[in-house]
Amino acid sequence: MKNYNIEIITPIKLAPVVADEIVAAINDSIEEKGICNLVLAGGKTPGGIYRLLSKPPRVSQVDWSKVRLFWGDDRYVSKDDNASNYKLVKETLLSDINIPEANIIAFDTSFSTSQESATEYHNRIKKVFNINSVDELRFDVTLLGIGEDGHTASIFPNSTLINENEKIACASISPAAPKDRVTLSPKALFNSKNIYFIVKGDNKAKILDRILNSEESVQTIPAKLYEKASGKVTWFIDSEAGKFL
Ligand code: 6PG
Numbered sequence: 001m002k003n004y005n006i007e008i009i010t011p012i013k014l015a016p017v018v019a020d021e022i023v024a025a026i027n028d029s030i031e032e033k034g035i036c037n038l039v040l041a042g043g044k045t046p047g048g049i050y051r052l053l054s055k056p057p058r059v060s061q062v063d064w065s066k067v068r069l070f071w072g073d074d075r076y077v078s079k080d081d082n083a084s085n086y087k088l089v090k091e092t093l094l095s096d097i098n099i100p101e102a103n104i105i106a107f108d109t110s111f112s113t114s115q116e117s118a119t120e121y122h123n124r125i126k127k128v129f130n131i132n133s134v135d136e137l138r139f140d141v142t143l144l145g146i147g148e149d150g151h152t153a154s155i156f157p158n159s160t161l162i163n164e165n166e167k168i169a170c171a172s173i174s175p176a177a178p179k180d181r182v183t184l185s186p187k188a189l190f191n192s193k194n195i196y197f198i199v200k201g202d203n204k205a206k207i208l209d210r211i212l213n214s215e216e217s218v219q220t221i222p223a224k225l226y227e228k229a230s231g232k233v234t235w236f237i238d239s240e241a242g243k244f245l
Helices: 011-033 047-053 085-092 114-129 186-190 202-213 222-228
Strands: 004-009 036-040 067-071 073-075 139-144 169-173 180-184 192-199 232-238
Touching (some): 004 011, 011 036, 011 192, 067 085, 073 085, 114 169
Parallel strands (some): 004 232, 036 067, 139 192
16 A cells, blocks of 8 residues: 655755645644654755745744654754754754754764664653653654655665664764764654655656665665555655656
8 A cells, every 4th residue: 555645846846845835744744743853864955945944934834843853864963064954954944043052852972872872862862852762752744755765864775773773863884975974763753644755856756766666675765654644644845856766
């Protein structure tokens, strides 16, 4: 049974369409339970979307005091490093929205190892949600990108993390620099009410076809983890990335 939708959008419209969908999902969650737990994607794709969320008219369409921001993954670098996903979000969103510091729940990359950071994030998320296990965790919106090798967040092909069942957050190694990463686990990422993949560019067309149309294994293509998602998955794809679909 298909558990996902595909929206193929002209390149110039992708960011505004996704930004509006995120605003709507945030407000649905706030209306339903007074809060929205939003997992942010890293990489280059979402920057334009975060900027749209941080500016009129959308910035005033959300009560940011009722939004808690989490990171799907980060590079294990300092927060002021240009490779940092935290820095990406700080520059494109955080600096322009009125959100309580306590609602910004990012990986702490000041530990001496990524493993210590992942363990601390695991424990902090358990405390924030007042839960004891990853199976009780449920985000409201999870944003994700995909790499040309089929990774998503920092879950890379043939990684042991693909079968991780207990942890909320893990250390990871990327084949491309920065190699040291921290990431939410598959269960944490995909146990979310709304999962939005955001994919743009001709360079993603081949891998996207393999993700959505091949029978290849999730070990080879971790982004195929979407097939096990417990929430509603929407692929927001620009017409260049979607040319083989
Ligand atoms: C990261 C991301 C990663 C990203 C994809 C796509 O830290 O790089 O979490 O999963 O979403 O690699 O990246 P682009 O948007 O830069 O193509």
